[in-house]
Amino acid sequence: MSEDHRPPLRRAWLLLPILIWGLLTVLTLVLMQFPTGPQLFLGEHWFPWSWLLTPVAAGLMSSLALWLRRFDGKRRIGFRVALLASAGIVALVIAGLAWMRHTLPSEGSRRERIALSSESGSLVNVDLGQGLRLVYSPFIPVDAQGRTLPHQAIRPEVGMGDQDVPAPITEQSLANLVSFSMAYGHLRWFHPTDAATTADWDRLAIAGLADMAKAQNAKELRDRLQSFFAPVAPRARFLIGGQEPEPLALPEGTQGMVRWVHEGAYSISRNIHPAKGPVRATRLGSVVVTWNLLHHFSPYPEEVAAPWKSALARSLRSVAEASTEADFLHAFRAFTSIHRDAHIWPRARNFDPRGHSLPFTIRIAEGRAFVDRVAKNQDPRLTPGCEILSVDGKSASDRIHDIASEVSASNPGHVRRGCELMFPGQATDGNATVRWRTPEGVVVESSLVPLKEPLTPRGSSKQLREIQPGLWYIDVTRPIATPRETMMALEQAKAVIVDLRGHPADGFLEMFLMPRLIDGPVHFQPLAIPIADRPDRTSWVWKELSRPVIVPRGRRLTARVAFLMDGEAMSYAESLLSLVEHHHLGDLVGEPTAGSNGNAADISLSGGISFHWTGMRALRHDGTGFHRIGVRPTVTVVPTVHGIQAGRDEVLEQALATLAGK
Structure with a gap:
């Protein structure tokens, strides 16, 4: 066939x-x-x-x-x-x-089996203060079935009890909590016994704090620590004074060793779960977990190592003394602000100190707050350019200072922008007594009704508009509804101003505009995640990640381009602005960006606290540091009192002047 x-x-x-x-x-x-x-x-x-x-x-x-x-x-x-x-x-x-x-940025925590070697007998020696030391091995012996030795098949029970950490907290109790906190992080993440992998470590943090606070001296604390951690770390030893650790002999039946390997920070954050217990111990547990997480796994430890270590005792005290949910949240934010990571802004699940908003937005210059926009149907004497003097009897400068103390930021521009966004926030919907000075110098006091939703900082000005013949402005922090039609308009432009003072709302920049500004493929910043198998960031190995690329698409635009930026631009906005900076795709006008790039990990803690933190290292295209530096402008513009009171956008004005001079 x-x-x-x-x-x-x-x-x-x-x-x-x-x-x-x-x-x-x-x-x-x-x-x-x-x-x-x-x-x-x-x-x-x-x-x-x-x-x-x-x-x-x-x-x-x-x-x-x-x-x-x-x-x-x-x-x-x-x-x-x-x-x-x-x-x-x-x-x-x-x-x-x-x-x-x-x-690719896939990561996780795993126990890795290794063969017996001289390295597997190494010990970690941790100074816990008060003359106490924790000595343990990050390598745990296992038998032929892969069970850690000595074998404990029963999951450790965590007895919470009703007793809380006493208040006011004594110096001895505070020192005890610091010692416990440091030991907790080491044994949770670097001592991989079978019992440790099944223990509820978030409940252990709460139970341990309440227990250790009772110790009257270092010797009693040593005994309590040894007894408390024995079920999850039977080979760990707590020593006092000049005691020397005994050699850790391998148990009978040892066939190998296991160690923790933590690849990236995201799986670690996902394995942290809120627990409930006595109020103060629960709140303090969130501090213990956060301090250890950022101490052992932050990709930028060298930036804040000294202040972060000293922050532990101070933060434990301030959180222990918090009497209300608001006090607790403020104390926790002040604690995390020391880390200087712009991704961090803790939120409380059951409390929002700024759930309502004053009926205006502000801009800050020289430490003073000036009205930028005013909601409808308000006191007609409150107009843009008025200087806010006080809110509910608290001076505007004190209000700014309090907010600034909670902002985890790396440069003044990001702190100021954070204060501008948070300043109008109110805890309740009750009327607020506001005093202000008009541009004519008249001092006014009035009772204003807060809004349920805050005003948008930019107002309702057109997102895409032709400022001058042939000169177009586009705000990419708001969604672009018709990207192809927008590009058709920009194709006819002689100059384009791209406003990226904030976060890009969609993919317009990388999918439509930037491919028309380049002649060849351009890669994003180098990114990496740490691989940790030892505590205190020792012996880290960096896993370099694949770098996305933007490729040319269509005829290149002939227009001159300027990008507006400020301290609110962070994370992915910095990825895009870094491309502009490195490949000279346009002028950069404004202030340095926040200097916090790399994917953010989410964490939910005991006490109802949650926040994001930077779990990835980003470098400049030339391999130098980026954290706390950010993208630097080619033309620096800082808002002035005169410009704000006159209602001017000084950054936009400078961009116009820069493009006109070319």
Whole structure:
């Protein structure tokens, strides 16, 4: 029987590759719409998705031709060769993607088994203060079944009890809590016994604090620590004075060792779960967990190592003395502000000290607060440019100072912007007594009704507008509803001002505008996550991550471009502005960005506290540091009292002058 006259069922197997090639064609066409994405093969070498279209289309057409059987033998051989070649190319791409998986930001904590060696007998010696030391090994012996020795099959029970940490807290109790806190972090994350992996460490933190606070001296504290941690760390030893640790002999039946390996910070944060207990101990537990988490796993430890270590005792005291939910939240924010990570802004689950808003927004210059926008139906004497003097009897300068003490920021611009956003917040919906001075110098006092929703800082000005003939302004911190039509307008522009004072609202910049500003592929900043198997950030290994790339798309814009930025621009906004800075894609006008880039990890703590923190290291394109430095402007503009009172946008004005001078 000739091949052309085979029964249809004999050729039905070709329907499967036709379906597969069809799906691959559609997928390739979809991927071609996105100018950003990971490179496929060799690190920095870019592989555009469009390159796949030819082999995928050839595979689809060859499969269809073989299924239809409309061609002679020689042509069928050609189609088979084309089909095999297409399959080989696609297989090579898939292999490249598989090879690249190790550069993707997938992470987790795992116990890694290792062979017995001289290193496996090493000890960690931790100074806990009060003449106390914790001595333990980060390597735990295991038997043939992989169980840690000495084996404890029962999950440790955590007795919470009703007794709380006493208040006011004594100096001895405070020193006890500091010692416990330091030991807790080491044994939770670097002592991988079977019992430790199943223990409820968040409940242990609360129970341990209440127990250790009772110790009257260092010797009693040593005994309490040894007894408390024995179920989860039977080989750990707490020593006092000049005691020397006894050698840790390997138990009978030892077949190897295990150690903790923590790859990245995100899985660690996800494994922290809120627990409930006595009020003060529960709140203090959130401090203990947070301090250890950032101490052992922050990718920027060298930046704040000394102040962070000294912050533990001070923060434990302030949280222990907090009498209300508001006091607790303020104390916790003051604690985390020391870390100087702009991603951090703790929130309380059951309390929002700024759940309502005064009916105006402000801008700050020289430490003074000036009205920027006013809600409708308010006191007509309150107008933009008025200086706020006090709110409910508290001076504006004190209000700014209190907010600034809670902002975890790395530069003055970010602190000021945080104060501007938080200043109008009110805890209740009751009327607020506000005093202000008008631009004419008249002092006014009035009772204002707070809003349920805060005013937007930028108002309702047009997101896309032609400021002057041929000079366009676009605010990318608000969603771009019609990106293609917007690009058609910008194609005719002689100059474009891009406002990125804040966070980009959507993908307009990287998907539509920036591909029209470049001649070749541009990569984002180098990013990495730490791999930790020892405490105190020793022996870290950095895992470099794949860097997304933006590729040219369409005819390059001829317009001159200026980007507006300030301390509110952080995280992904800094990724985009770093591209502008490194590749000289336009002028940068305003103030330095926040200097906190890299994916943020989420954490929910006991006491109802939650926050984000930076779990990834970002560097500049040249490999130098970025944290707390940020993207620096080519033209620096800081708001002035005169400019604010006159209602001027001085950053925008400077951008206009800069573009006009070119």
